[in-house]
């Protein structure tokens with residue numbers, strides 16, 4: 001019998017999801033090395049080809065295994081009996097990157113093999129089971145952990161060097177003694193929002209590109225991403241599902257605007273439903289958020305399904 005079954009304070013067994021890039025696979029060193037910089041984020045700020053490198057066939061299947069990856073999996077299996085994989089695919093190459101990641105897992109983690117393997121960049125959707133049982137995510141990206149916890153799961157922020165610490169946290173999580181990595185923004189959760197509906201304050205109002213720029217500059221006076229706004233003369237305010245919007249805080253997505261956003265969660269916890277509903281986001285035709293990365297993160301954390309967004313107007317809308 002596993003340890004977890006002996007001391008189970010939770011209603012049902014949580015699923016233990018483990019991230020790949022930065023937890024099991026060394027995704028970042030090849031990118032940083034390629035550009036001769038110490039950290040991949042610097043490479044992304046300087047160059048605009050990081051995603052092209054990751055899009056090349058073979059990139060994911062040739063990644064090296066991190067030094068503590070086996071230790072982590074062995075420890076998880078010892079504590080919980082099994083593990084699952086939850087990894088974000090590269091958005092431009094979803095099929096190719098998912099296939100290569102699967103092959104990589106078969107090569108390095110044949111035994112013990114994962115119970116299930118999911119490729120989805122919206123990890124937070126798996127934070128809880130239908131019966132409310134929180135699942136556990138081990139991930140190296142703080143935004144993933146934050147959104148996971150905001151959606152009712154238990155998040156363990158991971159670093160290869162701190163594998164033992166993560167296993168201790170997992171032990172605590174399985175015995176009901178876990179302290180959350182972050183303070184979930186209660187201001188948002190307590191206002192937990194009846195789902196916005198199509199009829200919430202949606203005026204089919206058309207905006208000129210100049211008006212859109214004036215609007216975003218009224219929020220951020222140093223707003224720089226004006227080019228994609230100027231590219232469309234007319235914009236329209238619509239309610240759009242949050243899951244159809246992309247924002248660059250998912251670092252292993254390939255943001256076409258090459259941004260690296262360090263989300264300020266103190267700021268996000270101050271964002272209210274009123275802010276989200278009365279300050280439309282701005283997004284391009286593909287759903288990439290051009291303005292409002294903190295608001296979309298707050299909306300996701302609060303479980304808001306539809307948000308007002310200014311998007312380029314196309315005649316058939």
Ligand SMILES: [Mg+2]
Nearest residue numbers: 019021022140
């Ligand atoms: Mg990762």
